[in-house]
Amino acid sequence: MRNRVCVKRFLIVAAAGLLLFSAGCKTPSSNIADRKEPEPGEKIEWSERELLMADFLLYNVDCASSADSFADGEWAGLCQTVPDMPYGEDPGSHKTWGYRKSDYLVPETDSLGKGNTVTKWTVDRDTETEIKTTEILYDFEVPEGTYNVYLGFYNPFSVRKVDVDCEGNNVIAGEKILRYQTNELSFETEVTDGELNLKIYNPEGRNFMDTPILSYVKIAITPEYTIELLSAAVEAMTVENPEVRYTAESSKAYSENLEKAKELLSGKGSNGTNSIKLKFENLRGSFKMLTEKYRYDSFHPGAVWRDTENTPIQAHGGQVQQLEIPDSKTGKLVTKWVWVGEDKTNGYRGGVCAYSSDDLYNWQYEGIIMRNVASRSALETSDYFREVYAGYSSEELDNVALALNADRAVIERPKLIYNEKNKQYVLWFHADGPTETSDSNYAAACAGVAVSDSPFGPYRFVGRYRLNTCPADQEDKYPQSKGMARDMNLFKDTDGTAYIIYSSEENLTLYISKLNDDFTYLATDPAKAVYGKDFIRLFPGAQREAPALFLKDGKYYLMTSGCTGWAPNQARYYVSDSVLGEWVNKGDPCIGDDSHTTFESQSTCIFLEPESNTWIYMGDRWFADTLNDSRYIWLPIVFKENGDMEISFVSEWKLR
Numbered sequence: 001m002r003n004r005v006c007v008k009r010f011l012i013v014a015a016a017g018l019l020l021f022s023a024g025c026k027t028p029s030s031n032i033a034d035r036k037e038p039e040p041g042e043k044i045e046w047s048e049r050e051l052l053m054a055d056f057l058l059y060n061v062d063c064a065s066s067a068d069s070f071a072d073g074e075w076a077g078l079c080q081t082v083p084d085m086p087y088g089e090d091p092g093s094h095k096t097w098g099y100r101k102s103d104y105l106v107p108e109t110d111s112l113g114k115g116n117t118v119t120k121w122t123v124d125r126d127t128e129t130e131i132k133t134t135e136i137l138y139d140f141e142v143p144e145g146t147y148n149v150y151l152g153f154y155n156p157f158s159v160r161k162v163d164v165d166c167e168g169n170n171v172i173a174g175e176k177i178l179r180y181q182t183n184e185l186s187f188e189t190e191v192t193d194g195e196l197n198l199k200i201y202n203p204e205g206r207n208f209m210d211t212p213i214l215s216y217v218k219i220a221i222t223p224e225y226t227i228e229l230l231s232a233a234v235e236a237m238t239v240e241n242p243e244v245r246y247t248a249e250s251s252k253a254y255s256e257n258l259e260k261a262k263e264l265l266s267g268k269g270s271n272g273t274n275s276i277k278l279k280f281e282n283l284r285g286s287f288k289m290l291t292e293k294y295r296y297d298s299f300h301p302g303a304v305w306r307d308t309e310n311t312p313i314q315a316h317g318g319q320v321q322q323l324e325i326p327d328s329k330t331g332k333l334v335t336k337w338v339w340v341g342e343d344k345t346n347g348y349r350g351g352v353c354a355y356s357s358d359d360l361y362n363w364q365y366e367g368i369i370m371r372n373v374a375s376r377s378a379l380e381t382s383d384y385f386r387e388v389y390a391g392y393s394s395e396e397l398d399n400v401a402l403a404l405n406a407d408r409a410v411i412e413r414p415k416l417i418y419n420e421k422n423k424q425y426v427l428w429f430h431a432d433g434p435t436e437t438s439d440s441n442y443a444a445a446c447a448g449v450a451v452s453d454s455p456f457g458p459y460r461f462v463g464r465y466r467l468n469t470c471p472a473d474q475e476d477k478y479p480q481s482k483g484m485a486r487d488m489n490l491f492k493d494t495d496g497t498a499y500i501i502y503s504s505e506e507n508l509t510l511y512i513s514k515l516n517d518d519f520t521y522l523a524t525d526p527a528k529a530v531y532g533k534d535f536i537r538l539f540p541g542a543q544r545e546a547p548a549l550f551l552k553d554g555k556y557y558l559m560t561s562g563c564t565g566w567a568p569n570q571a572r573y574y575v576s577d578s579v580l581g582e583w584v585n586k587g588d589p590c591i592g593d594d595s596h597t598t599f600e601s602q603s604t605c606i607f608l609e610p611e612s613n614t615w616i617y618m619g620d621r622w623f624a625d626t627l628n629d630s631r632y633i634w635l636p637i638v639f640k641e642n643g644d645m646e647i648s649f650v651s652e653w654k655l656r
């Protein structure tokens with residue numbers, strides 16, 4: 001399949017500093033950043049860097065496309081400014097190229113095709129029977145030299161064969177073009193007369209089952225893999241500190257390949273053609289794969305929010321707070337924003353994720369800080385779990401496997417609290433799932449606790465508990481199941497006392513219960529807990545959940561939602577002079593929320609950004625069918641003079 005080629009005559013013309021054609025060609029490609037404009041009369045057309053960056057590609061023809069420009073991300077060859085055209089002068093590059101028009105050739109769009117295989121040339125069924133040949137002809141103006149030609153065929157039809165002639169010689173004969181796939185055929189050819197001529201045909205085929213099709217044509221200069229080429233590539237493709245601008249993954253691959261290319265240049269290892277080619281291609285490939293990090297300088301409520309590796313953030317039903325944490329590189333304590341939340345990457349069930357940030361806009365993924373458990377045996381076989389649960393008794397491990405079970409457990413609304421007394425991070429969450437007597441996902445109705453010495457875990461599950469119960473002298477709204485705990489949050493008061501706020505009594509009544517000094521359990525066991533001192537019940541029968549409690553100017557605020565599963569509903573907030581005091585209903589704080597759905601979200605946390613003195617409402621816009629794609633609604637809260645709270649929707653906003 002090789003067009004017998006002689007010596008590759010132009011060793012990558014550009015690398016030698018010579019350039020290809022006469023001046024006057026507009027560089028079409030958007031991928032070329034630093035094009036040097038030629039001086040008048042100068043025979044320079046493309047810089048070394050441009051050729052390298054363009055993959056030496058002179059033409060990249062999207063056959064039968066009638067578009068007059070390249071779509072975003074599409075790669076134009078250096079000699080063209082339109083994806084395809086009938087033979088003639090290119091409007092931008094002034095090179096002469098294109099397909100030869102014929103009566104039987106028709107464009108076809110195929111919805112199954114991808115990228116440059118969406119459109120293709122095919123042969124008109126009505127005219128083909130009357131004609132003897134059904135060839136597809138393309139001609140391209142190129143300088144003398146050696147080229148790699150790639151022909152792409154996306155075939156939605158029956159299997160057919162193809163022949164290709166190039167420069168009058170047969171280079172491909174009887175090659176099978178398989179159905180429903182992109183078939184690429186390539187060969188190398190030499191051009192001495194300034195024009196590369198292609199003929200794509202099937203010499204045997206005389207009916208529509210056999211006629212040729214053609215999706216793309218690429219023509220690239222065949223480079224010579226010399227030390228000079230590699231050295232030019234290293235120079236053109238060196239990026240300082242790639243990890244600052246590009247994702248960690250793409251920077252790492254790039255840096256490794258750059259290093260290997262440099263090693264070869266410094267005389268280490270083999271410098272044979274194959275070795276140079278490999279280093280060159282790896283460098284070029286990984287350079288092109290460098291992926292810019294998303295950088296935000298504002299909030300976009302409701303839009304997909306990506307972390308610094310460009311992955312959509314998974315921290316639903318979460319909480320944001322400022323913590324002093326050890327810097328990952330230096331170990332020194334630094335103040336960071338920490339966001340914990342539900343990992344819904346795989347849908348409904350998952351562990352707990354954490355992210356860190358300096359500015360609240362850009363978040364670095366810190367991993368799954370509490371993992372769920374695939375099976376009981378995983379706790380004894382996986383290194384990760386063996387380390388986290390070292391010292392646990394068999395019974396305790398059973399409990400971990402039950403409460404964090406990846407197929408059955410429900411882990412929601414995680415909230416983190418730091419305990420200065422014993423330097424421990426304590427993670428509370430809504431720990432639910434079926435029980436021995438019920439298959440419901442919300443039968444357990446417990447609050448779960450896990451602890452770690454470091455903010456980003458791994459967190460070790462300690463237990464899941466039912467909490468306080470309705471005192472005998474009050475009306476229990478759900479007496480058949482005592483001490484339930486579902487949607488929850490935490491709050492640490494100015495005196496250091498921590499509280500858990502949660503939906504109980506089958507979500508009919510909110511409770512606030514005091515935690516012990518370790519923050520790992522209730523201050524007083526439910527059997528002995530004193531109403532008003534250890535806990536209170538709020539709004540019995542009002543059916544509130546998704547609580548977010550905060551303290552501002554001596555007043556305690558409690559934001560809540562109604563209980564309608566993943567569907568949003570109307571918010572309501574309450575205020576009080578103390579955590580276990582009298583809470584007063586202040587109604588819905590949302591302004592202009594005509595559908596009364598809290599701007600299609602459900603509260604999860606409210607916190608202060610101290611520098612701009614902005615209180616931020618954090619809510620979840622759940623997408624029940626695609627939970628992993630659920631969005632975050634963060635909005636600034638306005639406090640009126642009398643302390644009333646107002647939230648309006650803005651599609652983009654900044655801290656001031």
Ligand code: GAL
Nearest residue numbers: 317412487546563564565566
């Ligand atoms: C909501 C709750 C969510 C989740 C959901 C399941 O009411 O706030 O955390 O439990 O129900 O339907």
